[in-house]
Amino acid sequence: MSALIQLRDLSFSYNKGKNNQVDAVRHLSLEIEKGDFVGIVGVSGSGKSTLLYLLAGLLEPDCGEYIYDDKNITKISESRKAALRNSDFGFILQDFGLEGDRTALENVCLPLVFSKCRWGKMKKKARAVMERLKIDDLCGKKVNELSGGQCQRIAIARALVHEPQVILADEPTGALDSENKKILMNLLSELNRDGITVILVTHDVSILSECNKVYKLNDGEIETVKK
Amino acid sequence: MKTLYLIYKSCSKHFAKEIFLILQITTVIILLNTAITPFVNNFRLERAVLKGIPENAVYCSRPTFYYEGEKNEDPFKIFNADTRVENVCMTYYTSGEVNGLKADILLYSKGVFDNFSSVLKNGHWTYDTSGIYLNEALQKYTSGKRVSVDVSDGTLAFSDEYSISGTTNKEDIVYRIDVGGSAPEISQIAVNFEYIRNISTAHTPFLAIIPFDFDGRPDLLSSLGGSVLVLKSGVDPNEYVSDLSEKSYSGQLCLLSELRENSRHRIEETYKFDSLLAVLLAVSAVFGISGYTYLKTKSLQKQMGIYKICGCKNTAYAKIILLTNLILVTVSSLAAFLLRNIISLGEGNDSAASFLISITFIVFICLAPIIITLSSVKRLTFSELLYFGD
Numbered sequence: 001m002s003a004l005i006q007l008r009d010l011s012f013s014y015n016k017g018k019n020n021q022v023d024a025v026r027h028l029s030l031e032i033e034k035g036d037f038v039g040i041v042g043v044s045g046s047g048k049s050t051l052l053y054l055l056a057g058l059l060e061p062d063c064g065e066y067i068y069d070d071k072n073i074t075k076i077s078e079s080r081k082a083a084l085r086n087s088d089f090g091f092i093l094q095d096f097g098l099e100g101d102r103t104a105l106e107n108v109c110l111p112l113v114f115s116k117c118r119w120g121k122m123k124k125k126a127r128a129v130m131e132r133l134k135i136d137d138l139c140g141k142k143v144n145e146l147s148g149g150q151c152q153r154i155a156i157a158r159a160l161v162h163e164p165q166v167i168l169a170d171e172p173t174g175a176l177d178s179e180n181k182k183i184l185m186n187l188l189s190e191l192n193r194d195g196i197t198v199i200l201v202t203h204d205v206s207i208l209s210e211c212n213k214v215y216k217l218n219d220g221e222i223e224t225v226k227k
Numbered sequence: 228m229k230t231l232y233l234i235y236k237s238c239s240k241h242f243a244k245e246i247f248l249i250l251q252i253t254t255v256i257i258l259l260n261t262a263i264t265p266f267v268n269n270f271r272l273e274r275a276v277l278k279g280i281p282e283n284a285v286y287c288s289r290p291t292f293y294y295e296g297e298k299n300e301d302p303f304k305i306f307n308a309d310t311r312v313e314n315v316c317m318t319y320y321t322s323g324e325v326n327g328l329k330a331d332i333l334l335y336s337k338g339v340f341d342n343f344s345s346v347l348k349n350g351h352w353t354y355d356t357s358g359i360y361l362n363e364a365l366q367k368y369t370s371g372k373r374v375s376v377d378v379s380d381g382t383l384a385f386s387d388e389y390s391i392s393g394t395t396n397k398e399d400i401v402y403r404i405d406v407g408g409s410a411p412e413i414s415q416i417a418v419n420f421e422y423i424r425n426i427s428t429a430h431t432p433f434l435a436i437i438p439f440d441f442d443g444r445p446d447l448l449s450s451l452g453g454s455v456l457v458l459k460s461g462v463d464p465n466e467y468v469s470d471l472s473e474k475s476y477s478g479q480l481c482l483l484s485e486l487r488e489n490s491r492h493r494i495e496e497t498y499k500f501d502s503l504l505a506v507l508l509a510v511s512a513v514f515g516i517s518g519y520t521y522l523k524t525k526s527l528q529k530q531m532g533i534y535k536i537c538g539c540k541n542t543a544y545a546k547i548i549l550l551t552n553l554i555l556v557t558v559s560s561l562a563a564f565l566l567r568n569i570i571s572l573g574e575g576n577d578s579a580a581s582f583l584i585s586i587t588f589i590v591f592i593c594l595a596p597i598i599i600t601l602s603s604v605k606r607l608t609f610s611e612l613l614y615f616g617d
Binding site: 082 | 228229232233236240530532533534535536537538539540541542543
């Protein structure tokens, strides 16, 4: 059985062809199986977030191939990539990526707004996920009234509401204290045990103990740390 | 439903910014409409003259602009003093549909119906001894006898009391005529100047008196209107005008060249303020409204990043922003449309063409920054998009 994610000789540069060209990812090859908990570490500017955006189809690689679930992502249209993000990927960002003036429930519902989910079912599904994460008491609260830990759990709820296969977490613990870090990592491990593939990008090596695979990115090149 | 929800969510708290923008756009549309109307009308007059109003004509009253009180005046009144007008009254050769049938139509005084009975198609026609009325407002001021005539194989049967009202469209001088009694059918007829020239009668220097009104609003005369005396070949319009008693015509009759000159003169002398206002409004609208929509779209870039990770397509996001602004422009345009009938600014303020130009300008300056911003977003990396607002 082929891996869920296969990257073959993938490269990406910012400002390609200009004087200030930055090679963020260089000839990277990688395989991630379904159900893996992958940690990608590296210093700031090593290309970790770029790799995550490439995995989500938010950036177009300059060369190489990206196969996801036997589909060549490098060859599909922007709108199909958007549809894939809506069905298969859940995103957790360092700054949470939430809309501050909306309620927690509205934020959690957001991926469903862009899906084919019926209007009436949206809130029901969002509430169920929030109950599972024990944040259902935050439903009606505006995001800008909540703490960092609460915001990150809402971001996780949003990442889970459309039942994705893969969770892409970009420095998810960056804005959290040590207690909330622990809670978050336990949550991600629990999700991974439920069969969701988790790809975590961080510069904090202390949170990688849960990962079954760890890669290190250095100036856009990858090396395996744990397999 | 989902699009409406996203549009609602892209708006500010209590729609405060949107209401402010609507007020701003409405004001600009009304003022711009007022400011450009004289220039638009002048252009349309020039175009209408070039497109077919004959050279050998005399123009009566309101060559370009007139005051509120003059809107309900009878455009034929000025000719009533000339006995020659009474003899000719109206001569129209027209073509169009009457009672659902295509037909050639001649409208004239009773005498002309008698003379031309052989060329009239069978049917039920109406005419008016004092002319076809330009609009309903004019009927109140004109006491012409309204007559209908039935034509059957060259035999005419006249009867009284039918009303005729006329309006025009932009391209031709076309009249809508209500034919019949209590439930009149509406027909359209178009004036054919060439034919009028050829069927002139010997006893008059006129071929026709043509009322013209380019906006075609039966309830309200537009600022561009009046009547034209189309003269027979060989009749010098200059001589005809100088032959008339000045007292009767108050110098309101003019030749084609004078009509143009008068129009230009008024543009240059009277509408300096309007032109200045138009320029100032256009500039302020570009900076104000365009600036606002540009900044608003820029500020939504973070939202765009969030939507993108949630699976929103680029086109869907563009649709949300464009629809939001289109709704704002539509509401503003409707408000301006309603208000322009209430607020009367300046002389000759009312013109559908200038109103449409004003709205087109607003649509352009509202949407152009959005399109520029959305296309520039393509060049941004995802991080730049997502963290723009931070």
